[in-house]
Amino acid sequence: MSALSPIVSExxxxxxxxxYDHWFREKxxxxxxxxRPLIPHDAVMAEMDEIIRRAEERVAKRNATSATWALLMLIISWRDSARNDLAHIIQFIADRNPFAARRVRQIIEDAVLTGSRASVSFPSRRGSWHT
Structure with missing residues (x-):
């Protein structure tokens, strides 16, 4: 097994x-x-909002604060499989940290609105922050 530098690869x-490359290309x-028919972007984002809203309610019951975001929608269509993948990702994150799930959702929305890749900062497995 050949080790890679965290500077070169995650x-x-x-x-x-x-x-990972094989898995991604297969997806x-x-x-x-x-x-199957495409799913409008606003419908997918509404589903993600509902997942996050339910998680926020659970956290709020534990005396945590919830975040809200103002959203703008474009006409974007999603494949059902992409929506399902996103729902699983958002659910996984929201179960652990609804605020982080809301942030991921907003990063996706920002990327769609700007038409470019959003700059994302997150901790690596090694504990340092990078974009």
């Missing part, structure tokens, strides 16, 4: 990077071949 080895291929 993966711990070339083998891990290759496995893209499957999405492109998915013949």
């Amino acid at each position: 993966h711990e080895s070339e083998e891990a990077a290759a496995r 893209v291929r499957a999405s492109q071949e998915d013949g």
Whole structure:
């Protein structure tokens, strides 16, 4: 197993990077071949808002604060498989930290609104912050 520098890759080895690349390419291929109808962006974001809202309610019951965000919507369409993947990701994050889930959702929204990649800062597995 060949170790990779955290400066070069977020993966711990070339083998891990290759496995991720294969998984990602398979997801893209499957999405492109998915013949089901596209889902409007606003419908997908509304579902993500509902996932986050439920998590915020659970946290609020534990005396935590919840965050709200003003949203602007564009006409964007999502594949069902992409929406499902996003829902699983948002649910995973929201169960642990609804504020972080809201932030991830906002990063996606910002990227759509600007038409470019959003700059994201997050802690790596090694504990340092990077973008």
